[in-house]
Amino acid sequence: MGSLLGGMKSSGYYTTIPQVQNPWPIKKVLTFSDVDTTHPFLTLSRQQVERHILAYMTPHQQEQLRSEGQVGFNAQDDDNGEVSVMKLKWRGSYYNLIGKWGKVVRGKGLEVGQEIKLRWFNGCLHFSGPQQQTVTVPAIRAAAAPLLQDNWPIRKALTSSDVDTNHPFLPLARKSVEEQVLVHWAPLERERLRREEQVSICVKDYDTGDVHEMKLKWRGNYYHLIGKWGNIIRHKALSVGQEIRLRWANNLLYFSVTDERFAAATAFHDNWPIKKSLTLSDVDINHPFLTLPGKAVEDHILYYWTYPAREQIRNERQVGINARDDDTGDFYVMKLKWRGSYYNLIGKWGKIIREKRLQVGKEIRIRWDSGCLVFSVPQ
Numbered sequence: 001m002g003s004l005l006g007g008m009k010s011s012g013y014y015t016t017i018p019q020v021q022n023p024w025p026i027k028k029v030l031t032f033s034d035v036d037t038t039h040p041f042l043t044l045s046r047q048q049v050e051r052h053i054l055a056y057m058t059p060h061q062q063e064q065l066r067s068e069g070q071v072g073f074n075a076q077d078d079d080n081g082e083v084s085v086m087k088l089k090w091r092g093s094y095y096n097l098i099g100k101w102g103k104v105v106r107g108k109g110l111e112v113g114q115e116i117k118l119r120w121f122n123g124c125l126h127f128s129g130p131q132q133q134t135v136t137v138p139a140i141r142a143a144a145a146p147l148l149q150d151n152w153p154i155r156k157a158l159t160s161s162d163v164d165t166n167h168p169f170l171p172l173a174r175k176s177v178e179e180q181v182l183v184h185w186a187p188l189e190r191e192r193l194r195r196e197e198q199v200s201i202c203v204k205d206y207d208t209g210d211v212h213e214m215k216l217k218w219r220g221n222y223y224h225l226i227g228k229w230g231n232i233i234r235h236k237a238l239s240v241g242q243e244i245r246l247r248w249a250n251n252l253l254y255f256s257v258t259d260e261r262f263a264a265a266t267a268f269h270d271n272w273p274i275k276k277s278l279t280l281s282d283v284d285i286n287h288p289f290l291t292l293p294g295k296a297v298e299d300h301i302l303y304y305w306t307y308p309a310r311e312q313i314r315n316e317r318q319v320g321i322n323a324r325d326d327d328t329g330d331f332y333v334m335k336l337k338w339r340g341s342y343y344n345l346i347g348k349w350g351k352i353i354r355e356k357r358l359q360v361g362k363e364i365r366i367r368w369d370s371g372c373l374v375f376s377v378p379q
Contacts, residue, residue: 024117024128025052032178035110036194040102041089042116043221049088049095050280056120065090066284070098075125077104086125090281092291093342094221097125104129112183152245152256153180159298160310163238167314168230169217170244177216177223181248193218198226205232206256216253221341225253240303272365272376273300283358288350289337290364297336297343301368313338318346325352326376334373345373 026048028034034042054062057071065071070089075097076082086099104110104127114130154176156162162170182190193199198217203225204210214227232238236257246255274296276282282290302310313319318337323345324330334347352358356377365376 024119026118028116028118030110030112030114030116031175032112032182032190033174035105035112037102037105038194040098040105042097042101043091044095044097044118046092046094046279053088053118053120053125054280058123062280066281066286072099073125074123075100075127077108078126078128079108083124088125092339093293112178152247154246156244156246157299158238158240158242158244159295160240160303161298162244163233163240164310165230165233166311168226168233170225170229171219171222172225172246174221174223180246181216181253184248201253202251203228203253203255205236206254207236211252214253219340240299272367274366276364276366278358278360278362278364280360283353283360285350285353288346288353290345290349292343292345292366294341294343300366301336301373304368321373322371323348323373323375325356326374327356336373 026044028042028044031043033039054065057065057073061071061073065088070087072085072087075084075086077084084100084103086097086101089096089098108129110116110129116127116129118125118127120126154172156170156172161167182193185193189199193216198215200213200215203212203214205212212228212232214225214229217224217226238244238257243258244255245258246253248254274292276292279291281287302313309319313336318335320333320335323332323334325332332348332352334345334349337344337346358364358377362377365378367374
C-alpha cells in the first residue's frame with residue numbers, strides 16, 4: 001500500500017486499473033447492518049478502500065475526501081448496467097458507501113451472508129452482487145446445536161475498559177455478533193434491535209449456571225452487552241488479560257471465563273507493543289492526526305494510567321499527555337482523543353510528520369513508559 005500510494009502522489013493517478021489476476025479486489029460477505037434499509041450503508045475496510053479505490057481516484061477527489069470527509073462519484077451495477085451517483089464517507093477506521101445503497105439492497109434482494117464484489121475502473125466504482133447463493137446459513141431462527149464445552153465462536157481478551165465497574169459494558173465486534181448471534185434470531189427480534197437499538201436477552205454463566213437478564217445494545221461498529229455486566233465483573237473478579245468466550249444456543253447467550261492470561265496482559269514483554277503501518281490519513285498534514293486501534297491503546301497505554309486519568313478521557317473525550325520521540329529525544333505536549341472504537345493522537349502530529357518526513361507504509365512503534373508516550377519510526 002505504501003509504494004502504491006507513494007507512487008500515486010509523485011506521478012499523478014491511474015486512469016485505469018492495471019491488468020491483474022483478480023478482477024474484483026474487494027469482496028465482502030454482507031452483515032446485518034449492510035442490508036438494513038432503514039439506515040442504508042455498506043461498510044468497507046479502510047485498507048481495502050485506500051489500496052483499491054482511493055489509489056485510483058483523481059487528486060481532486062482525494063483532496064475532497066480529506067477536506068470534507070466524503071466524496072461523490074458514479075457507481076455502476078455490473079449485473080444490470082445501472083449507474084447511480086453514490087458517496088464514499090470516511091469514518092476513521094473504515095469507510096461507508098452511501099447514497100443509493102438502500103435502493104441497491106432492495107433491488108437486488110440482498111441478505112446477510114451473501115457476497116458483494118467491488119472494483120474501481122475508468123473513474124467509476126463497479127460492483128456485482130451474488131448470483132442467487134449465500135455463503136452462510138439463512139437468516140432465520142435455526143435449531144440450536146448442542147452446547148459443547150469447546151464450541152465457543154466468540155472469544156475476547158478482556159481490556160481495562162471491559163473490567164471497569166464504574167462504566168460496565170462489554171463491547172463485542174459487530175461482525176462476530178451478527179454472524180454468531182443475530183443470525184439465530186427471528187426476523188422480528190432483529191427488526192426490534194434495528195428500531196430500538198437494544199434488546200433484552202437472557203445470559204447464562206456456563207461456569208456457575210447463573211442466569212442474568214441483560215441487554216444487547218447496537219453501537220455502530222460494535223455491540224455492547226450491558227445490564228448486569230458490573231455484577232459479573234465483581235462476582236467473577238474479572239481482570240485484564242482473561243479470555244471470555246461466548247456463544248448463542250437454546251435462546252440464551254452463554255459465556256465462560258478462563259483463568260488463563262493472554263496477550264493483553266503479557267504484551268509488555270515486547271518493547272514496542274503497538275506497531276502500525278502509516279496510512280494515507282495518518283500522514284495528511286492538512287488534517288494531522290494518528291489513528292490508533294482502541295484495543296491496542298486500552299491494553300498498552302490506558303492500562304498503566306491512574307483511575308482519574310481514565311475517567312478524564314471517558315468524560316472529556318481527550319487528555320493531554322507528554323510524548324517523546326525515541327529516535328531524537330525530542331519531547332512534545334500532545335493529546336489523546338477517544339473516538340469510540342479508536343483513538344487519535346493530535347497536537348504536534350503535523351510537525352512530527354514534516355520533521356520525520358513520514359510516508360504511507362512506514363511503520364511507527366509506540367509504548368507507554370514512565371508516564372510518557374514513547375514513539376519511534378525505524379529507518
